[in-house]
Amino acid sequence: MSTRFHPFGTRHLSARDKAVGVRLGKVAVLLGGSSAEREISLMSGRGVLAALQSRGVDAHAFDPSTRDLSELKRDGFQRVFIALHGRHGEDGSVQGALELLRIPYTGSGVMASAIAMDKVMTKRVWLAEGLSTPRFAWLAPGEHGAGRVRTISDELGLPLIVKPPREGSSIGISKVVGYSDMQAAVELAARYDPDVLCEEFIDGDEVTCALIGQGASARALPVVKIEAPEGAYDYQNKYFTDVVTYRCPAGLPEAEEQAIASLALKAYRTLGCRGWGRADLMIRRSDRKPFLLEMNTSPGMTTHSLVPMSAKAAGIPYEQLCVELLIGATLDAPPRASALDTPPPEEDR
Numbered sequence: 001m002s003t004r005f006h007p008f009g010t011r012h013l014s015a016r017d018k019a020v021g022v023r024l025g026k027v028a029v030l031l032g033g034s035s036a037e038r039e040i041s042l043m044s045g046r047g048v049l050a051a052l053q054s055r056g057v058d059a060h061a062f063d064p065s066t067r068d069l070s071e072l073k074r075d076g077f078q079r080v081f082i083a084l085h086g087r088h089g090e091d092g093s094v095q096g097a098l099e100l101l102r103i104p105y106t107g108s109g110v111m112a113s114a115i116a117m118d119k120v121m122t123k124r125v126w127l128a129e130g131l132s133t134p135r136f137a138w139l140a141p142g143e144h145g146a147g148r149v150r151t152i153s154d155e156l157g158l159p160l161i162v163k164p165p166r167e168g169s170s171i172g173i174s175k176v177v178g179y180s181d182m183q184a185a186v187e188l189a190a191r192y193d194p195d196v197l198c199e200e201f202i203d204g205d206e207v208t209c210a211l212i213g214q215g216a217s218a219r220a221l222p223v224v225k226i227e228a229p230e231g232a233y234d235y236q237n238k239y240f241t242d243v244v245t246y247r248c249p250a251g252l253p254e255a256e257e258q259a260i261a262s263l264a265l266k267a268y269r270t271l272g273c274r275g276w277g278r279a280d281l282m283i284r285r286s287d288r289k290p291f292l293l294e295m296n297t298s299p300g301m302t303t304h305s306l307v308p309m310s311a312k313a314a315g316i317p318y319e320q321l322c323v324e325l326l327i328g329a330t331l332d333a334p335p336r337a338s339a340l341d342t343p344p345p346e347e348d349r
Contacts, residue, residue, distance in 0.1 A: 025077075036171050073103065080098055090297055096147050132289065135244045161175055203286075221309065226246060
């Protein structure tokens with residue numbers, strides 16, 4: 001039996017691993033990309049690539065910022081693991097291209113990806129379904145002037161959160177504690193997105209809930225509680241320091257954790273997500289009510305990432321998680337027969 005070296009340790013490939021690897025065929029791991037989250041995507045993708053290769057999958061790195069997606073078809077890739085984050089990777093655009101190429105991919109389809117990437121649209125859908133999410137105000141392009149901006153603090157109260165609605169990894173986010181900070185926060189967010197989302201600040205515990213599967217069969221993994229110094233769960237602390245404490249199991253009362261998981265599942269199903277995702281939430285300190293912040297449809301897979309941590313607590317090792325997500329790769333709709341393949345009506349024969 002062959003042995004191969006990989007970062008998770010040297011192991012012999014089992015007959016099952018070999019069979020799964022053959023069945024999955026040639027796999028592209030999309031990583032890098034051109035979004036503001038490129039650096040994190042490279043970290044995620046390299047981890048996924050090594051994990052899949054360690055299980056006997058014929059997996060290869062593919063960076064869409066340096067290669068045309070049409071090469072996936074030309075080079076005979078049969079499945080795609082999307083480890084891209086942010087725009088042009090998590091927003092439905094790559095998913096749409098893969099639909100046209102008819103290459104199954106991991107994660108949510110075109111519409112769910114596009115909606116979830118836009119936090120304003122996500123909140124509108126959730127509110128329409130009666131799901132709790134913080135109150136918000138949307139500043140469209142042209143509404144970033146002082147006249148409009150100064151009214152937001154009165155509408156939502158202070159402190160509040162200002163963020164670009166189509167970015168992730170806490171990029172461009174500010175916590176505004178005083179009126180004088182508001183304009184600078186809007187200008188920072190506008191560097192990353194022409195729209196700006198201003199959101200009610202929920203004082204309490206920050207948690208996240210990973211979800212896998214689709215529809216009625218989707219399930220929640222153990223909740224992770226995030227404890228950052230002075231609440232600074234920002235880009236630097238998320239990925240490049242060890243000052244944040246992650247608790248999984250979260251140590252919450254069972255009923256509270258069940259309520260969080262139930263809300264996260266409803267949010268996931270409402271958006272039409274599939275494969276996997278991660279809902280970020282806040283638990284209000286005053287009454288322990290959970291509020292949905294956002295849904296990530298291509299969550300991070302770095303050593304600091306929360307989905308692998310939650311999966312591990314549920315007894316799913318990182319390598320197994322990657323393979324299971326890849327096995328679930330699919331398309332929005334099965335291939336349709338060409339009109340040329342349709343038998344003519346009986347009377348025309």
